[in-house]
Each structure stands twice: as C-alpha cells, then as structure tokens.
Amino acid sequence: MSELETRPAGTGAPDKLEIRNVTKYYHGRGNSLPVLENFSLAVKDLEFLVLLGPSGCGKSTLLRIIDGIETCDSGQVVLDGKNVTNTTGDGRGMVFQSFELFPWRKVIDNVAFGLEVTGVGKAERLDIAREYVNLVGLSAFEHSYPHELSGGMQQRVGIARALAIKPQVLLMDEPYGALDVQTRDLLQDELLSIWERQRKTVIFVTHSIEEALYLADRIVVMSPRPGRIEQIIDVPFGRPRRDALKSDPEFLALRREIWQILKKGARV
Numbered sequence: 001m002s003e004l005e006t007r008p009a010g011t012g013a014p015d016k017l018e019i020r021n022v023t024k025y026y027h028g029r030g031n032s033l034p035v036l037e038n039f040s041l042a043v044k045d046l047e048f049l050v051l052l053g054p055s056g057c058g059k060s061t062l063l064r065i066i067d068g069i070e071t072c073d074s075g076q077v078v079l080d081g082k083n084v085t086n087t088t089g090d091g092r093g094m095v096f097q098s099f100e101l102f103p104w105r106k107v108i109d110n111v112a113f114g115l116e117v118t119g120v121g122k123a124e125r126l127d128i129a130r131e132y133v134n135l136v137g138l139s140a141f142e143h144s145y146p147h148e149l150s151g152g153m154q155q156r157v158g159i160a161r162a163l164a165i166k167p168q169v170l171l172m173d174e175p176y177g178a179l180d181v182q183t184r185d186l187l188q189d190e191l192l193s194i195w196e197r198q199r200k201t202v203i204f205v206t207h208s209i210e211e212a213l214y215l216a217d218r219i220v221v222m223s224p225r226p227g228r229i230e231q232i233i234d235v236p237f238g239r240p241r242r243d244a245l246k247s248d249p250e251f252l253a254l255r256r257e258i259w260q261i262l263k264k265g266a267r268v
Helices: 059-067 107-111 113-117 122-135 151-164 181-198 209-215 243-247 249-267
Strands: 015-028 031-044 048-052 074-079 092-095 169-173 201-206 218-222 229-234
Touching: 015 059, 015 201, 031 059, 031 201, 048 059, 048 209, 059 092, 059 169, 059 201, 092 151, 107 113, 107 122, 107 151, 113 122, 113 151, 122 151, 122 181, 151 169, 151 181, 181 209, 201 209, 209 243, 209 249, 218 249, 229 249, 243 249
Parallel strands: 048 201, 048 218, 092 169, 169 201
Antiparallel strands: 015 031, 015 074, 218 229
C-alpha cells in the first residue's frame, strides 16, 4: 500500500443511501432525451464516493435528483431506509460548482442561510455558522462579502454552508471545476482534512481522473448519455493521503486504466 495502512472509510459499512432504478428524461420540442435509465447504486455509510464520467453523462443530474432539487421520472432515492425521492432536505447538503452565494450577504450570513430557512434562532445559527466558517479557515473573513473573496475562498464558504446544516450526505457537484490547478490541489487537501474530522458520507462529481483517485474510496465510472455504470473501482490507497501519492506508480497505473475505461465507453 502506497500510503498509511488505514483502510478506506466505508469498507464493510452498511448502505447509507440507495439509488433504485432512477430514470430521467429531458422533454422538449416533441422529443424525450434520456439522461439516466434504470440507474441503481448503493452508497456506504461514511464513504467518499466519486462519480466520474464525460460531460452530459448525467453525473450532475443524478446528484441533483439525490438532493431533490430535480425530479426523476421513475425510481427511488432512499436515505437510511426512508424514501426521499423528489423531496429536498432530509439530511442532504449540496455544494455547487458556481458557488451560489448570495452577493448581498456577508460570509457568516451565507453560511447561516440553511439554518435560517429551517427556523433556527438568530443567535444559535450565527454560533453554528461561526463554527463552520472557522472550520474552513475563514474566521478573519466572516464579515466580508462574496465579491471580496477569491474563488477558492468562495468555495470554502459554500462547503461551510452545506456542512452547517449537519447533513448526513454531502453532495458536491464539481466544486473545484472553475478553479485554477494550484487552488484546486490545495482545496482537495483541505476537503480531505475536513472530511476526516466531520466523517460524512460524500458523493462527489468530477471530470478529473486524478481528482477522483486522490479523493475517493470508490469511483463510479459512468458511460456517455444515457448515463449508466461502466465500472466501479475500489481505490486501494489508504488514508490520510498526501500530494506525493499523485506521482506514485500504482496511482499512475490506475489512472491509465480508468482512462482506458472512459475511452472504451465513449466508443460504445
């Protein structure tokens, strides 16, 4: 094993979330475009699972269906045995690629927003928000506005906001896709550090094979639209992970293997 001997989280754990035969069509101009067809997947408790695949394969759509902000045509999303299909809340928190911060709200108030919506009192929600602002290293900026922050700092606010509602499952839709490589690498390490402390079930969407391998316990490689599971890969590297892992021969070999799977799927 290339890193420490700690086994990946989620190994042998019970299922936390189940996606059962989810089908989604986009309807328009007399046509129905299949995005996902009978998609099924079980996610383990405390697992860091990554959805990897080409643009348009339904990764982000699937994440939004899990969150309940987009409906599916058929199928079920089950969290801890409860059917949460086409509903929002219920233990799920989303981090978006485009930050989705309110420009008129300060950092502390952006982080507190989800708590405000659920009726948490002002003093309590600000205390909780301050805790998570500190967790992502932005305590000196809690009274700043989004336009005063870098892209990486804005994404930290998005992560803090999602964590502040204490979700059972954290959904991350290409959160670093719009960032430069250096910032992206730094935030990957910060995310792993936060995850190791918070111990949430995470479902993370990315186009990057390297990012998937560095973060995940398992990688779900998806085919081009309509999205289906091409292959599920157990990532063999222990935790904690360090940047040097990305140049490890085993890491590079597995990266090449996943690239071949993606290329093969693209020709089908």
